[in-house]
Amino acid sequence: MAENKTRLLQGNEAIVEGAIAAGCRFFAGYPITPATEIAEGMSVKLPIVDGTFVQMEDEIGSMGAIIGASLAGVKSMTATSGPGFSLMQENLGFACISEVPCVIANIMRGGPSTGLPTNTAQGDVMQMRWGTHGDHPIIVLCPYSVEECFSVTLKAFNLSERYRVPVIITTDEVVAHMREKITLPPASSLEIIDRVRPNVPPDWFIPFEDNSLGVPPMSVFGDGYRYHVTGLVHDVRGFPTSKPDEVDGLIRRLHRKIDKGQGYIQEGEHFLTDDAEVVILAYGSIGRTAKQAAILARENGQKVGVFRPITLWPFMRKAVVDILKNVRAVIVPEMNMGQYSREVKRVDQGYARIITLNKVNGQVITPEEILKKLKEVY
Amino acid sequence: MRYEVRLSGSGGQGLILIGIILAEAAGIYDGKNVVQTQSYGPEARGGASKSEVIISDGTIYYPKATQLDLLLSMTQKSCDEYYLDLKKDGMLIVDSTLVHQVPTNQAFGIPFTHLAKEELGKPFVANIIAIGAIARISGIVKEASLTEAVLKRVPPWSADLNKKALQIGMAEGKKAAAKISG
Amino acid sequence: MPEYTRLIHQYLRHDKKFPHVWCPGCGNGILLGSLIRAIHKTGLSKDDIVLVSGIGCSGRLPVYVDFNTVHTTHGRALTFATGIKLANPALHVIVIMGDGDSMAIGGNHFIHAARRNIDVTAIILNNSIYGMTGGQYSPTTPYGMKASTAVYTSIEQSFKISELAVTAGAVFVGRGTVYHAKFLDGLIEKAIEKKGFSVVEAITHCHTQYGRQNRLGSAVDMMKWQRDSAVPLEKAAKMSEKELEGKIVTGILVDKDLPIYDKEYKKLRERAKGKA
Numbered sequence: 130m131a132e133n134k135t136r137l138l139q140g141n142e143a144i145v146e147g148a149i150a151a152g153c154r155f156f157a158g159y160p161i162t163p164a165t166e167i168a169e170g171m172s173v174k175l176p177i178v179d180g181t182f183v184q185m186e187d188e189i190g191s192m193g194a195i196i197g198a199s200l201a202g203v204k205s206m207t208a209t210s211g212p213g214f215s216l217m218q219e220n221l222g223f224a225c226i227s228e229v230p231c232v233i234a235n236i237m238r239g240g241p242s243t244g245l246p247t248n249t250a251q252g253d254v255m256q257m258r259w260g261t262h263g264d265h266p267i268i269v270l271c272p273y274s275v276e277e278c279f280s281v282t283l284k285a286f287n288l289s290e291r292y293r294v295p296v297i298i299t300t301d302e303v304v305a306h307m308r309e310k311i312t313l314p315p316a317s318s319l320e321i322i323d324r325v326r327p328n329v330p331p332d333w334f335i336p337f338e339d340n341s342l343g344v345p346p347m348s349v350f351g352d353g354y355r356y357h358v359t360g361l362v363h364d365v366r367g368f369p370t371s372k373p374d375e376v377d378g379l380i381r382r383l384h385r386k387i388d389k390g391q392g393y394i395q396e397g398e399h400f401l402t403d404d405a406e407v408v409i410l411a412y413g414s415i416g417r418t419a420k421q422a423a424i425l426a427r428e429n430g431q432k433v434g435v436f437r438p439i440t441l442w443p444f445m446r447k448a449v450v451d452i453l454k455n456v457r458a459v460i461v462p463e464m465n466m467g468q469y470s471r472e473v474k475r476v477d478q479g480y481a482r483i484i485t486l487n488k489v490n491g492q493v494i495t496p497e498e499i500l501k502k503l504k505e506v507y
Numbered sequence: 508m509r510y511e512v513r514l515s516g517s518g519g520q521g522l523i524l525i526g527i528i529l530a531e532a533a534g535i536y537d538g539k540n541v542v543q544t545q546s547y548g549p550e551a552r553g554g555a556s557k558s559e560v561i562i563s564d565g566t567i568y569y570p571k572a573t574q575l576d577l578l579l580s581m582t583q584k585s586c587d588e589y590y591l592d593l594k595k596d597g598m599l600i601v602d603s604t605l606v607h608q609v610p611t612n613q614a615f616g617i618p619f620t621h622l623a624k625e626e627l628g629k630p631f632v633a634n635i636i637a638i639g640a641i642a643r644i645s646g647i648v649k650e651a652s653l654t655e656a657v658l659k660r661v662p663p664w665s666a667d668l669n670k671k672a673l674q675i676g677m678a679e680g681k682k683a684a685a686k687i688s689g
Numbered sequence: 690m691p692e693y694t695r696l697i698h699q700y701l702r703h704d705k706k707f708p709h710v711w712c713p714g715c716g717n718g719i720l721l722g723s724l725i726r727a728i729h730k731t732g733l734s735k736d737d738i739v740l741v742s743g744i745g746c747s748g749r750l751p752v753y754v755d756f757n758t759v760h761t762t763h764g765r766a767l768t769f770a771t772g773i774k775l776a777n778p779a780l781h782v783i784v785i786m787g788d789g790d791s792m793a794i795g796g797n798h799f800i801h802a803a804r805r806n807i808d809v810t811a812i813i814l815n816n817s818i819y820g821m822t823g824g825q826y827s828p829t830t831p832y833g834m835k836a837s838t839a840v841y842t843s844i845e846q847s848f849k850i851s852e853l854a855v856t857a858g859a860v861f862v863g864r865g866t867v868y869h870a871k872f873l874d875g876l877i878e879k880a881i882e883k884k885g886f887s888v889v890e891a892i893t894h895c896h897t898q899y900g901r902q903n904r905l906g907s908a909v910d911m912m913k914w915q916r917d918s919a920v921p922l923e924k925a926a927k928m929s930e931k932e933l934e935g936k937i938v939t940g941i942l943v944d945k946d947l948p949i950y951d952k953e954y955k956k957l958r959e960r961a962k963g964k965a
Binding site for chain 2: 135137246247248303306307308309310414417418420421424493495496497
Binding site: 192194200201223361 | 702704735736737739741751752755756757758759760761762765767768769770771772773774775776777779780797798801805950954957958960961962965
């Protein structure tokens with residue numbers, strides 16, 4: 130099998146491979162730098178595996194189309210960057226409230242607006258959390274290598290199917306276009322999760338009824354379970370409601386299913402943290418810089434480690450607090466003006482000093498820049 | 508050992524392609540760890556373009572090149588801009604067709620574009636000549652691996668042309684190296 | 690049991706508590722009746738039909754009927770429909786939109802769904818106003834008419850929906866009125882059975898907003914206007930532009946065949962597999 134060969138792939142290409150391996154069979158998208166390679170790859174691969182690719186008129190339409198495909202029972206995704214991701218917010222919210230599994234890859238470039246199309250940034254961290262209006266939980270995963278682009282994409286589909294939620298994969302331009310070696314695992318070794326379908330007779334089916342996981346089974350159009358899907362707040366049968374107890378029940382269930390799943394959803398990497406006095410908390414391409422910096426710092430006798438959240442949202446509060454309790458300082462380097470560091474500060478409660486390192490010139494943070502910050506501690 | 512290569516010039520010279528080829532040769536065929544990155548402007552042709560390859564026996568974390576072991580400059584502008592990023596004992600290789608003012612007498616000057624035009628009648632293979640010369644001068648990648656990697660990435664109809672380009676590059680690389688050490 | 694009672698029992702949702710959201714006298718109910726009769730005549734299974742809508746008074750239509758139904762976001766119904774149809778071409782996808790929904794916020798999706806020839810049926814309820822939000826002017830509000838955001842009268846030209854659909858590449862386009870309900874039944878039935886992007890424009894009335902603000906009288910008065918203004922296509926062909934001013938040209942504007950996206954994609958898959 131060709132897939133077991135070691136290949137040199139781009140981050141974006143590995144996302145395509147991960148999606149196909151996860152069972153994604155529908156892609157709708159619109160060209161945008163630096164995400165276009167994902168659409169190109171999908172347009173080549175999907176027809177071969179009996180999937181469908183469609184290039185839509187804009188990112189609003191792309192998001193609508195992937196929700197439609199998912200309602201018809203096909204795992205679906207789109208990929209974009211900041212300007213397009215802004216357009217997707219409307220229907221992203223629809224996927225949240227109507228609980229339609231789908232995956233969105235947001236490859237970050239400099240913003241706001243058209244910004245820096247060919248340069249890197251991490252300025253969408255809060256937009257991914259709160260971009261669509263209304264109270265909603267969201268899952269955002271952030272790989273830092275080509276290999277992780279594959280595995281995280283697979284995980285994104287699995288989480289979206291398990292919890293019936295849109296899941297966002299985010300990388301920055303560096304990880305998206307970086308090429309590394311990757312050996313794709315054989316398909317048989319992969320864990321693939323599919324949405325739970327109802328097994329009761331159609332007459333008994335209550336499409337949005339709560340259960341222990343908080344995730345109702347999802348029927349597929351054409352299955353015989355005719356039901357109503359709406360972006361309005363709805364009752365357990367899917368019909369619009371504004372009764373306070375029914376509204377409250379829905380919104381709280383949407384949150385609860387993700388809150389309860391945190392142990393399953395959240396994933397982070399600890400690197401040299403066991404004896405660390407200072408931890409660098411970094412994600413995406415900056416996770417790579419941070420590791421290099423930690424190694425260099427240890428050569429200078431400084432006990433430095435790295436914590437790298439792969440799950441950006443929901444915020445890994447417990448893991449971060451555990452670190453804060455055991456170190457003198459946490460450095461948060463990021464390619465924005467401090468979006469994620471504010472979350473770290475929010476849970477800090479005086480345990481450790483939080484040092485921010487912000488770079489917004491379209492260039493990746495260097496190990497030397499982190500080492501320089503370390504001087505504030507040592 | 509971490510070995511950092513930057514291939515620089517302007518859009519359309521095929522620098523990203525030879526970056527990928529070098530990474531594939533060193534990574535897939537020689538079995539080392541590699542990371543290849545690039546930076547580019549909105550222009551498909553013209554404008555600054557660079558491609559970087561890190562080659563290492565160990566794990567590569569930071570993906571960008573900052574202390575260059577080898578710099579290829581295919582334009583005067585890129586030579587001027589990146590020369591200072593070279594390590595003290597780093598190698599500078601320039602396309603002497605386009606780079607007339609080299610900042611050091613230790614630079615390897617080879618007229619890649621001229622050779623491509625005159626010897627092969629195809630100016631667009633200047634990049635392949637350059638990567639051939641890089642392999643010969645630096646020894647960072649096995650020449651057989653490089654040949655394999657080139658042939659995998661170029662269209663089949665151009666296989667012979669590219670093989671010839673590689674050979675020219677390697678021969679010229681040898682000459683240039685002899686000149687410097689001599 | 691009369692035929693309409695039988696159809697109500699067969700197609701309306703039992704578990705949905707009526708009354709519906711529409712004003713007494715609204716044309717949307719007539720269109721819903723036409724749609725049910727047309728679907729019934731096609732003999733399609735309820736399981737195979739997906740009814741998709743956008744936002745506005747028309748957007749509420751799917752909730753009352755017993756199909757697979759999706760009430761999407763404003764203007765985006767056709768994008769959801771595109772995903773549904775391409776993911777499962779065996780489904781019959783019918784999209785219900787309003788004039789603001791399909792022509793303003795969803796105008797881009799409309800022309801591109803037509804151009805791609807996605808095999809769905811788009812039914813547009815054209816009442817020349819944003820009804821649900823309180824009577825603001827829409828892309829089909831005629832020049833010189835009033836709305837709550839055009840109290841000094843509208844100074845914009847209005848879209849001709851059916852003609853736009855023809856130009857955008859729809860393979861079937863028909864226009865009728867809710868007054869001519871039987872004719873509408875036939876148009877919708879033909880549109881559903883047509884392969885490719887089919888459009889039915891149903892001229893309807895919003896007496897609550899458009900009628901009230903422009904002093905056009907009751908629902909009945911406005912339906913009389915539909916009766917008196919409708920000109921069949923064949924007759925309209927012999928009339929001058931001046932004579933046609935303020936008239937509703939009804940009939941089938943186009944009925945042709947073009948390559949259909951999902952069928953073409955099936956062929957594309959074979960080509961891709963041949964190459965792989």
